[in-house]
Amino acid sequence: MNTKRTLITLTILLLTTSWSFAGNGRCSTATVAGTWGFTLAGSLLTPSGPVPAAAIGRTVADVNGNLSGAEARNVGGGYADETFIGSWTVNPDCTGNMTINIYESGQLVRTSALSMVFDEFAREARMVQQSLTLPNGVQVPVVLTLEGKKQF
Numbered sequence: 001m002n003t004k005r006t007l008i009t010l011t012i013l014l015l016t017t018s019w020s021f022a023g024n025g026r027c028s029t030a031t032v033a034g035t036w037g038f039t040l041a042g043s044l045l046t047p048s049g050p051v052p053a054a055a056i057g058r059t060v061a062d063v064n065g066n067l068s069g070a071e072a073r074n075v076g077g078g079y080a081d082e083t084f085i086g087s088w089t090v091n092p093d094c095t096g097n098m099t100i101n102i103y104e105s106g107q108l109v110r111t112s113a114l115s116m117v118f119d120e121f122a123r124e125a126r127m128v129q130q131s132l133t134l135p136n137g138v139q140v141p142v143v144l145t146l147e148g149k150k151q152f
Helices: 002-023
Strands: 034-046 049-061 066-075 078-090 095-104 107-119 124-133 142-150
Touching (some): 066 095, 078 107
Antiparallel strands (some): 034 142, 066 078, 078 095, 095 107, 107 124
């Protein structure tokens, strides 16, 4: 009988903690700051048709809303190593936004804006790209999603 009571108590505690974290405003830059690994996949929509894109990378996000990192990306068969810096906001409901400037060999190649949501107690993130803007101001339509996991 004690085992049954302990199991019920643990279940209630886990459910209460989960609901409290997700529904009562527990996300902030402080709760999601850290080192993240990510995978990006999707397409750039060009006049001649969709071009597949993929990337893997790592970013460090701090409590002040800054982030930086590096990625290895492939767009339509063209590979590049890139770095990025940017800013992010996190809302109490575990949603947020991110804007990053991406560089190849020190040259700005694009600016990306993304919408995001955190789950799994702020250990996982899912994002969709809102926009991709080239340095000359041209916007490239994209359908890109990103999934990330907190590493540390």
